Amino acid sequence: MSSFASLLADVRSCTLCAEHLPLGPRPVVQLHPQARILLAAQAPGRKVHETGLPFNDASGDRLRGWLGLSRESFYDPELLAILPMGFCYPGKGKSGDLPPRPECAPRWRSALLERLTDIRLTLVVGQYALAYHLPEERQGVTQAVLNWQKYWPTVVPLPHPSPTNNGWFSANRWFELELVPLLRERIAELVAE
Template identity: 45%
Template structure:
């Protein structure tokens, strides 16, 4: 695992397409029990080098019912974005994750992580890649159908504060999905 993480953190495959340069962000261990597949690091995470070191991370830890010490324990949580580097900003927020990262690195990471009990799929990019044709026609429908993907996967919206409107329009998420999520996390750790 050490050599694989070294290779990932030194990856420059899409350097020419990254406005702030390559800085692959990943946390994983061969002993990781829960894999969290996100989108791509934001600018704050790119600058700090710490995964989920932003408001989205605060929301995610709240959803999980864990503190920072638990969250950054690589033997508990693997933190793997679909795009490992900050992709830059577009008209309505950060650009989509680079498409090369997940096919290049994810399979090798999961082969090295032999203890994963649950994989959280945050956002449409992770859900599309991992669920493929099993994903529903929208993120909302996929998350609403979370029970269909148990016990291996749990699809969730991205925990960005920008998604607070989505959460207010979908109260079932806090009422049904988050209690299930916290219970699974508690059982695993």
């Protein structure tokens, strides 16, 4: 078994799907073996690709608000591991970014997850992370989020915080009224540990 540092270096230098990436490879992850919270996301957007900082965009602002975390806490790898399903920006599609590249998760995900041995809460963000982490939730993101109590307090399915989902948030006001306050409390407990 390779060391965590060696594995992370291999991830950061990955070019597995370079020929399919419009801006070239730039794996964006945030990992530390002592992280207590895992953020299982989809794939970096263009702005994240440019800066190399995960959730460094409007989606990240909304997500940090949901979690009640400052930027400093959010970007503390010993608190929060950020492991998207695809590590590089996949490019633009007709209605937003393309799905995460399919090569990434099979190549890296298991090896990384097995080294994150102190995770106490997994936040599953969006449909691609949901399919991997909660495969029994086959009726979509909305139904999975409605079923959040089945997984509480160790796993929380979340909609993607993208501004393109504003319609979802308008139609599902319960999410920010009921689930978000409980999620903030749970995060605060883990920050205090």
